[in-house]
Amino acid sequence: MAKEASPGIQTTTPKPQTSHIPLFFKKLVQQRVLLLMSAPFLIWLFIFKYLPLWGWTIAFQDFKPAKSFSDQKWVGFEHFKMLFQDEKFIQVLRNTLAMSTINLVLGFVTAIVLALLLNELRFVLFKRLVQTVSYLPHFISWVVAANIIATALSPDNGIVNELLMWLGVIKEPILFLGIPEYFWGINGLSEVWKNVGWNTIVYLAAMTMIDPAQYEAAEIDGAGRIQRIWHITLPGIKPVIIVLLIMNIGYLLESGFEPQYLLGNGMNVDYSENLDIFVLKYGIAMGNFSLSVAAGMFKTVISFILLFAANYTAKRMGESRLF
Amino acid sequence: MIKKKRLLLTAMIVAMTAVTACSNNSGTNNNTEAGTNSGGNGNQAATTTEQSKVQEKVTFSVFNAAGAAKDINSNETTIGKLLEEQTGVNFKMEHLVGDINTKIGTMIASNDYPDLLIPDAAIDKVIDAGAFIPLNDLIDKFGPNIKRVYGPYMNQMKAADGNIYFIPFSNVVGEYIPSPSIDQGAFWVQRRVLKEAGYPKIKTLDEYFDMVKNYVEKHKDENLTGFISLTHDWRFFATSNPPMHLAGFPNDGNVTIDMSTFDAKVYADKDSTKKWLQKLNDVNAQGLFDKSSFVDNYDQYLAKLTSGKVVGFFDYGWQVGNATNALKDAGNDDLRYFPLPVTFDANTKDQYLDPPGFTSNRGIGITVSAKDPERIMQFLDNLLTDENQILSNWGIKGETYEVDENGRFYRTEEQIAKIDESFRETFGFKYFEWNWPKYGNGSSLPDGNSVAPGRQAEVFQMSLTEGDKTILEKYGAKTYADLFAAPDDRPWFPAWSFSKEQGSDAQIWETKKDELTKKYFPKLVLAKPEEFESMWTEYLDQFSKLDTAAYEKWTTDEVKKRIELAQTK
Numbered sequence A: 001m002a003k004e005a006s007p008g009i010q011t012t013t014p015k016p017q018t019s020h021i022p023l024f025f026k027k028l029v030q031q032r033v034l035l036l037m038s039a040p041f042l043i044w045l046f047i048f049k050y051l052p053l054w055g056w057t058i059a060f061q062d063f064k065p066a067k068s069f070s071d072q073k074w075v076g077f078e079h080f081k082m083l084f085q086d087e088k089f090i091q092v093l094r095n096t097l098a099m100s101t102i103n104l105v106l107g108f109v110t111a112i113v114l115a116l117l118l119n120e121l122r123f124v125l126f127k128r129l130v131q132t133v134s135y136l137p138h139f140i141s142w143v144v145a146a147n148i149i150a151t152a153l154s155p156d157n158g159i160v161n162e163l164l165m166w167l168g169v170i171k172e173p174i175l176f177l178g179i180p181e182y183f184w185g186i187n188g189l190s191e192v193w194k195n196v197g198w199n200t201i202v203y204l205a206a207m208t209m210i211d212p213a214q215y216e217a218a219e220i221d222g223a224g225r226i227q228r229i230w231h232i233t234l235p236g237i238k239p240v241i242i243v244l245l246i247m248n249i250g251y252l253l254e255s256g257f258e259p260q261y262l263l264g265n266g267m268n269v270d271y272s273e274n275l276d277i278f279v280l281k282y283g284i285a286m287g288n289f290s291l292s293v294a295a296g297m298f299k300t301v302i303s304f305i306l307l308f309a310a311n312y313t314a315k316r317m318g319e320s321r322l323f
Numbered sequence B: 001m002i003k004k005k006r007l008l009l010t011a012m013i014v015a016m017t018a019v020t021a022c023s024n025n026s027g028t029n030n031n032t033e034a035g036t037n038s039g040g041n042g043n044q045a046a047t048t049t050e051q052s053k054v055q056e057k058v059t060f061s062v063f064n065a066a067g068a069a070k071d072i073n074s075n076e077t078t079i080g081k082l083l084e085e086q087t088g089v090n091f092k093m094e095h096l097v098g099d100i101n102t103k104i105g106t107m108i109a110s111n112d113y114p115d116l117l118i119p120d121a122a123i124d125k126v127i128d129a130g131a132f133i134p135l136n137d138l139i140d141k142f143g144p145n146i147k148r149v150y151g152p153y154m155n156q157m158k159a160a161d162g163n164i165y166f167i168p169f170s171n172v173v174g175e176y177i178p179s180p181s182i183d184q185g186a187f188w189v190q191r192r193v194l195k196e197a198g199y200p201k202i203k204t205l206d207e208y209f210d211m212v213k214n215y216v217e218k219h220k221d222e223n224l225t226g227f228i229s230l231t232h233d234w235r236f237f238a239t240s241n242p243p244m245h246l247a248g249f250p251n252d253g254n255v256t257i258d259m260s261t262f263d264a265k266v267y268a269d270k271d272s273t274k275k276w277l278q279k280l281n282d283v284n285a286q287g288l289f290d291k292s293s294f295v296d297n298y299d300q301y302l303a304k305l306t307s308g309k310v311v312g313f314f315d316y317g318w319q320v321g322n323a324t325n326a327l328k329d330a331g332n333d334d335l336r337y338f339p340l341p342v343t344f345d346a347n348t349k350d351q352y353l354d355p356p357g358f359t360s361n362r363g364i365g366i367t368v369s370a371k372d373p374e375r376i377m378q379f380l381d382n383l384l385t386d387e388n389q390i391l392s393n394w395g396i397k398g399e400t401y402e403v404d405e406n407g408r409f410y411r412t413e414e415q416i417a418k419i420d421e422s423f424r425e426t427f428g429f430k431y432f433e434w435n436w437p438k439y440g441n442g443s444s445l446p447d448g449n450s451v452a453p454g455r456q457a458e459v460f461q462m463s464l465t466e467g468d469k470t471i472l473e474k475y476g477a478k479t480y481a482d483l484f485a486a487p488d489d490r491p492w493f494p495a496w497s498f499s500k501e502q503g504s505d506a507q508i509w510e511t512k513k514d515e516l517t518k519k520y521f522p523k524l525v526l527a528k529p530e531e532f533e534s535m536w537t538e539y540l541d542q543f544s545k546l547d548t549a550a551y552e553k554w555t556t557d558e559v560k561k562r563i564e565l566a567q568t569k
Helices: A002-012 A019-032 A031-059 A080-087 A087-120 A124-139 A141-151 A158-168 A180-208 A213-222 A225-250 A259-265 A275-286 A289-316 B002-051 B078-086 B100-110 B120-128 B136-142 B144-157 B191-196 B205-218 B235-241 B244-245 B271-285 B299-308 B321-330 B375-383 B386-391 B415-419 B419-429 B455-465 B466-474 B505-526 B529-541 B548-568
Strands: B058-064 B089-097 B116-118 B185-190 B225-228 B254-257 B265-266 B308-318 B337-340 B363-366
Touching: A031 A289, A080 A087, A080 A289, A087 A124, A087 A180, A124 A180, A124 B548, A141 A158, A141 A180, A141 A259, A158 B058, A180 A225, A180 A259, A180 B271, A180 B308, A213 A225, A225 A289, A259 A275, A275 A289, A275 B100, B058 B505, B078 B089, B078 B375, B078 B386, B078 B548, B120 B363, B136 B375, B136 B415, B136 B419, B144 B375, B144 B548, B185 B191, B185 B205, B191 B205, B191 B337, B191 B466, B205 B225, B205 B308, B205 B505, B225 B271, B225 B299, B235 B244, B235 B308, B235 B415, B235 B505, B244 B271, B254 B548, B271 B466, B271 B505, B271 B529, B299 B308, B299 B321, B363 B375, B375 B386, B505 B529, B505 B548
Parallel strands: B058 B089, B058 B116, B225 B308
Antiparallel strands: B116 B363, B185 B308, B185 B337, B254 B265
């Protein structure tokens, strides 16, 4: 499409531009259909993504839901102070970043490896089967998934403990969810189990875009399977990997809420409590909406910085990027 | 070029549909607005015609965050139908699914409430948001029964600004009848354990755990669990409350209140808690404690109790009802649990039973969204007649209860068998016996009958199984409550029900204290016995960071306020 369209536009553009303004209007008229087409989405974007920003004012008030805007008490940066000065904040931030980094790295590596393996499969029926089985957990709600995980890890008759005992690795059942240091790992592995299949989809799609001629050429040149993966498949999906990576880095402060909330307990709270749970406990559960908004703003600002930093780095390295 | 045109066409279609979709939306919005407007007018019409003595039927909405039940129209139940005939009011009843704070928080954020709201634990939040209308005038005008029933407590019901924002559920009316079964706290043990030990009198915590230990050791091959504890989420109090009971106090929440000075003392950092945790630590070291107690959720806990593999536990009767009822239905008497009033030492008088109390921080209120508060108030007041209290507790004479020649209410065996969970739903007991203004637990009618069938001696005796009778006989008791000491008079009871403002120091103290105990109790119980002392010191060190003195002072003040009110009544 793009190939066809661009020469068309080029031919209709008038010769050397005399001034910028008339050209702008000329283009405006020429591309009016395209503009009209995007208008509904711009309106949608404005209503749902920009208007709610007005709500940020709540962070600077002692917000009481039933009062009108003019009756609210303004407190400046009081809630931000409370947030940053709370001794748990650093711990909560550490847990958030640690868990999302683990999720990011594990998620990427496992999804790419699984996609590469699936791509190499020639027996279609088996490929379909593996795909379906690995997608399935993605559609289970976290409440159910958390119960499955908790049961599997349980010290009484949990399958993991039984297996390890049978193999002779451990002598006594381990209370996995009761050991705080294990939590990040459990959380990371649960995420992988749940989402690995789903995450492969986009890579598999990217792989189908690679020109088969390249593989043929490589084969004639005597490249083996591993070499083909390394020199053709991986470079072929590199742009996709990088764009996804940039986008995910923007979400680094979103380490998820449900698994930590559902698998967390008093014993592992030092490692399981993340920013979202902290906000729930001290903000929403106590009716302190202002604190929740302050935390939300903090997250947005950090995500913004991370996203731009990642994009800039990609640009510097001469890679494809988001914008 | 053809491709391009086709693209444009699709684009146009997309844009068109988007635009029409938008206009459709605004259209429906207008419609719904018009709908609610006309609805409002209709109600106004209803009130005006009401004055001309024509009771037009209306439907109001009520949201109940306190109980789990099927959503239903109240007039689909037998009781609700009769009440509708009396008042013309039907309620669309909705119940909480999921997290209470999220649900109530959403209502507050959108400022859109049902007509009537039972916010349970989120009540402070609702009042704070100004969602309840003041009821003083309405009670004056339409609430003669409310005044009669709540009379002595009217002052306690007032918020700081002098307004009454909600009606608490209950106040005891008439002579107080204690509950014959244990729905409050107790140390429970499987009946087979008592049987094998020859039905000993168990008084102290040491005796209790010795008995549990003996039994588990004798039955090694049965893979038994000695003791488990409930710790999930807000139910953690089942693990943190025992020190209070073991020291001979009823459930006042975070504090024990001295009976001579009326000073409130937090016990979470005192010797009583240390003794309790040390005992659990000890029990754990002997392999009798179920370590997963600290990671299991409520359902897993109930499942374990129902499995028959757990020898003993501490909990409140109402909280384990699902498990104990299932065990009763299963019919194996050996696996059922028996409540014991255990204390630290034999000379302490146990105070497990609740004294008659007035829970002042739970209730039902009319919201700012209510279309017709007057009708609702009339309905609520109408619930509090003797007749309607009999209706919502006993049901219909000849159908769900009988009256003997002395005027005593009782139920026949068939009636008791008939009233199972699904009958309770269709008849409406489930919806009306609790959470509405009512005569409080232990109330009696002028003729001496108990308001609650469960507390009527005739009904209780009838509900006992053979096994129940045998074991009670062995202990020389007629009811389970006979095993426990009678409750002393405590006019402030229960202290956990003192309402706290949103974000107040008392509330924050409670949240932080909960967090601290939830974190350290597992460590203390599961620690190696030789590490217990150092861990306890660490815990005390953390605990000293909380402003406990201020919390104690706040509670003491509230207690004294209530004692004064009780004396002036």
